[in-house]
Amino acid sequence: MTRNGPTEGTRTPRGREVLVSGAGVAGLALAYWLRRHGFLVTVVEKAGSPRRGGYPVDVRGTALEVVRRMGVLPPLRAAHIELRRLTFLAGDGGEIASVEPQLLTGGVAGEDLEVRRGDLASALYAAVADDVEMQYGDRIEALQDSGHGVDVTFRGGGRRTFDLVIGADGLHSHTRELVFGPEEDFHRYLGYCFAGFTLPNTFGLSRETVLWNEPGRAAALYAVEEGDDVHALLNFSRPEPPFGAFRHPEAQRDLVAGVFAGAGWEVPGLLAAMRDADDLFFDTVSQIRMPRWSKGRVALVGDAAFAPSFLTGQGSSLALVGAYMLAGSLAGRGHEAAFAAYENSTREFVTLNQDLVGEGGAALFPATARDLEHRNAMLRDLPAAPSAQGRPAHSALALPEFGSAASAGRTS
Numbered sequence: 001m002t003r004n005g006p007t008e009g010t011r012t013p014r015g016r017e018v019l020v021s022g023a024g025v026a027g028l029a030l031a032y033w034l035r036r037h038g039f040l041v042t043v044v045e046k047a048g049s050p051r052r053g054g055y056p057v058d059v060r061g062t063a064l065e066v067v068r069r070m071g072v073l074p075p076l077r078a079a080h081i082e083l084r085r086l087t088f089l090a091g092d093g094g095e096i097a098s099v100e101p102q103l104l105t106g107g108v109a110g111e112d113l114e115v116r117r118g119d120l121a122s123a124l125y126a127a128v129a130d131d132v133e134m135q136y137g138d139r140i141e142a143l144q145d146s147g148h149g150v151d152v153t154f155r156g157g158g159r160r161t162f163d164l165v166i167g168a169d170g171l172h173s174h175t176r177e178l179v180f181g182p183e184e185d186f187h188r189y190l191g192y193c194f195a196g197f198t199l200p201n202t203f204g205l206s207r208e209t210v211l212w213n214e215p216g217r218a219a220a221l222y223a224v225e226e227g228d229d230v231h232a233l234l235n236f237s238r239p240e241p242p243f244g245a246f247r248h249p250e251a252q253r254d255l256v257a258g259v260f261a262g263a264g265w266e267v268p269g270l271l272a273a274m275r276d277a278d279d280l281f282f283d284t285v286s287q288i289r290m291p292r293w294s295k296g297r298v299a300l301v302g303d304a305a306f307a308p309s310f311l312t313g314q315g316s317s318l319a320l321v322g323a324y325m326l327a328g329s330l331a332g333r334g335h336e337a338a339f340a341a342y343e344n345s346t347r348e349f350v351t352l353n354q355d356l357v358g359e360g361g362a363a364l365f366p367a368t369a370r371d372l373e374h375r376n377a378m379l380r381d382l383p384a385a386p387s388a389q390g391r392p393a394h395s396a397l398a399l400p401e402f403g404s405a406a407s408a409g410r411t412s
């Protein structure tokens with residue numbers, strides 16, 4: 001049921017109507033589980049169409065059970081990138097160590113999934129497309145919680161009332177801004193900025209990551225397949241976020257070029273490619289930490305509520321688990337009790353995973369010469385084989401069964 005354009009002022013008595021803002025990992029997984037629990041779901045997404053490709057993301061631990069219960073494990077296994085190694089290079093390009101990626105990510109080889117973000121989103125989209133009203137190329141302009149429903153005005157001009165609105169619109173969530181206040185109230189800056197972009201894979205790399213480090217600056221190349229584009233990441237430490245650069249792509253490029261001036265290895269070529277890249281993505285490395293994930297009839301999920309940052313590698317997994325827990329908590333309950341249950345059941349898991357920053361993730365980007373030396377010594381001493389257990393935080397939540405009563409959306 002992929003429709004475009006909202007209907008003016010309609011309201012169906014058949015079940016609770018939920019608007020989800022954002023068709024990313026969290027929004028699509030939430031839409032799926034809400035439908036399973038009997039809700040009528042509309043998803044509004046600012047992009048004009050589903051997004052393909054993208055950088056690789058991980059699905060691990062508890063989140064694997066979420067995708068298994070959704071029935072999308074087979075296509076995701078087929079899309080799995082079997083990353084073979086992670087090679088660390090010194091400032092002069094010399095090799096420091098080459099290790100199995102799971103040694104640092106705490107993942108479990110043979111179980112965890114690593115897939116392109118677009119492949120994950122496509123699998124989730126295929127699971128909901130027939131049952132959910134998708135509204136691409138639009139976004140929430142304003143919303144008003146009347147106590148009995150949420151009156152939404154869309155940028156495209158439509159107006160409609162929903163029983164609930166869920167913000168799944170990412171780290172810089174507009175829903176959060178509208179309902180909970182400015183991002184800086186919840187933004188926890190982790191001391192780094194990064195530029196991500198793709199360039200032709202002229203490096204002969206395949207299913208591997210190469211990471212070049214100097215104190216406070218790092219360049220990574222992530223190759224899925226030979227012949228495919230390679231994902232480049234230029235990451236650098238900075239005490240304060242460079243707010244002035246955010247709205248101006250040229251200022252972002254200048255900032256990154258200035259920070260990496262004089263660097264060796266392939267960095268000059270990467271800077272040249274960044275200048276030409278049409279998919280440059282510049283941001284701070286940050287988390288979102290909120291005291292509450294809901295207010296009235298509006299709640300948040302995924303990066304909008306609890307972005308853990310890519311240093312944890314847990315963003316997609318938290319989005320999947322959060323979506324499952326939120327939808328299940330709503331089944332058969334009024335929204336106040338449901339949102340409280342969602343937080344009570346999910347917050348500890350989220351916090352454990354957000355706290356993984358520093359346990360491997362930040363070790364990828366040491367900011368001082370001393371930290372870099374320690375990191376390199378640690379790499380040389382790593383055991384030969386990864387543990388088969390994975391990090392306890394990844395599996396710290398045992399997923400409850402919420403049942404799939406199709407009538408649940410009518411209750412309360």
Ligand SMILES: Cc1cc2nc3c(=O)[nH]c(=O)nc-3n(C[C@H](O)[C@H](O)[C@H](O)COP(=O)(O)OP(=O)(O)OC[C@H]3O[C@@H](n4cnc5c(N)ncnc54)[C@H](O)[C@@H]3O)c2cc1C
Pocket residue numbers: 021022023024025026027044045046047055056057058059117138139140168169170171172173174175196301302303304307308309310313314315316317319
């Ligand atoms: C460079 C990079 C590397 C990463 N690497 C990893 C990794 O290795 N492993 C991992 O697990 N995670 C990784 N992540 C994080 C991961 O992508 C996110 O944590 C995860 O996708 C969270 O999903 P989400 O659905 O909450 O948010 P998002 O994926 O950000 O999706 C939000 C959606 O909302 C839409 N949207 C935004 N604003 C609006 C609006 N106003 N109205 C309507 N729609 C809107 C967006 O277009 C998007 O479709 C990485 C992130 C980045 C940036």
